[in-house]
Amino acid sequence: MQGAPLPIWLYRAAANIVAPLAYRRVAAKLDAQGISPTRQKERMGRATAARPKGRLVWFHAASVGESLSVLRLIEHLGQALPDTSFLLTSGTATSAQVVAKRLPPRTQHQFAPLDASRPLRRFLSNWHPDAAVFVESELWPQMLTRTHDRGIPLALINARISEGSARNWKRFPETARYLMNHFRMIHCQDQRTADHLHDLGLTQAEAGQNLKSLAGPAPYDAAALAGLQETIANRPLWLASSTHPGEDEVMLAAHKSVLQDNPDALLILVPRHPERADTIAKQITDAGLTPARRSKGDPLTATTQVYLADTLGETGLWYALSPLTCLCGSFTPVGGHNPFEPAHAGSAILHGPLYANFAKTYPELDAAGAGIEVDDAKALATELDKLLKSPDRLDTLRDNARRFAAAQDDVLDAFADTLCKALAMR
Structure with a gap:
């Protein structure tokens, strides 16, 4: 050389x-x-x-x-x-x-x-x-x-x-x-x-x-999943995964809109970097929403509107729990995050328009009927409301997500x- x-x-x-x-x-x-x-x-x-x-x-x-x-x-x-x-x-x-x-x-x-x-x-x-x-x-x-x-x-x-x-x-x-x-x-x-x-x-x-398509499903604690499923029961549920600065506000604004027609809906919010949790917790209360924080051991009750999942190593648990995931890092110029873990878990995927890191994958995901692109909080709230009110359509998206992930193995x-x-x- x-x-x-x-x-x-x-x-x-x-x-x-x-x-x-x-x-x-x-x-x-x-x-x-x-x-x-x-x-x-x-x-x-x-x-x-x-x-x-x-x-x-x-x-x-x-x-x-x-x-x-x-x-x-x-x-x-x-x-x-x-x-x-x-x-x-x-x-x-x-x-x-x-x-x-x-x-x-x-x-x-x-x-x-x-x-x-x-x-x-x-x-x-x-x-x-x-x-x-x-x-x-x-x-x-x-x-x-x-x-x-x-x-x-x-x-x-x-x-x-x-x-x-x-x-x-x-x-x-x-x-x-x-x-x-x-x-x-x-x-x-x-x-x-x-x-x-x-x-x-x-x-x-x-x-x-893309090797991220071959990563397989994320692991989770089966007992923790069963406990959360019992606690949440039949409440409308969605997940905002891997949020970055500037995206938490979008997720909270969308959830406030969802609550208008789904007053018992629950948002699980997972920041990409848990050290931001104090800032996000204040944003939740400033938005007039009732929070509970996992790292503090706060109980998830019937009045909890936003569950701040500010812990490490539990992403697989949230994907397995939630039928619907908004995958962040795509509403600000981060470039998007790996959609295959929620897809493996059978969680339907919503995402923003900024996914340069997965420029090929996200369009394929959407074309397979496993994901939907939304531009902002208003569009996100509209899709969330449609899916939470249409279990059959949501189930179809979830099945498509599983097939999309399995095809990569x-x-x-x-x-x-x-x-x-x-x-x-x-």
Whole structure:
């Protein structure tokens, strides 16, 4: 491979200089989210778990969605490679807390090392992976080059490049090609990303299935589900999942409209980031609605109008409970969230118009009769009211959602086999 271009050298120098300051910032953030000082040091490459014997495949993902998208793939790889263990790294406290409850056999989690020479040297010397798999757009220059320099084969899966990133990359094509040519395999989650990479001369990039469609149903506590079903009984129920700032107001406004014709309706509101719960709780009361908050142990009673589900790791419970989900991250420029988990659970899906991260998936979802696009609070309230008053139509949407999700499962084993061959694991 050709030598590193000048921007890479400049980046390396700057990243190594600012690493101590960067660590203080990320450690403070992890501390505020309840991560112990010992585990915070993983960000400096200091392992808090022993490397298992035998072959080890390292998966690196950015945050919750990316981490969850590969768990089922790791499970299939584990079945195909019984002598192999797996390490999953990510950068956020939320991702660590969520995946801890869902790790496949022979898999452990660590926080990713900072993209600086000393943390990466410690990390690679401790774990010395036999192969490395990077997920979506989590491409740290030193992490890639130092891993590659140790002779470790690399793959990029579920690659996604936004239009803005593509424009930036094309301003520095030599740098982009230098980084991306570290990968033996580049699997893109959509043709748009593959086209952008082909424009840069990266012929190994191929479009394929979005791995988030293969993640399977989210787990949940069956006893908790039964208890909530008994408590809620026959009340009209809908779920606002993974809200971001600017979306909670839309959900609450829609619910106030729903309550006019459905006075006992219940909204379960799940923020994408539970640390926003105090702000959202105030928004609920300011809207004149009666809240209960799960993290505080508030009872869900007949007078509760909004149940603020501000806990981690229970998304599967809410999808299994609710027949109707408004999937957020699509009413503000976040790009949308994975629709396959609610679809697997048989929850009909409403969503906003801003879903750039799933530009292919959402139109297919809607065309399959499993989802409906709405533009704002008024349109959302209209669709909610129609569906809550039409059980047969809602049941049809739910059945279509299940079929849409089930149809995605067939390619996972083939993809795992392709990845094994690319990384010389077979």
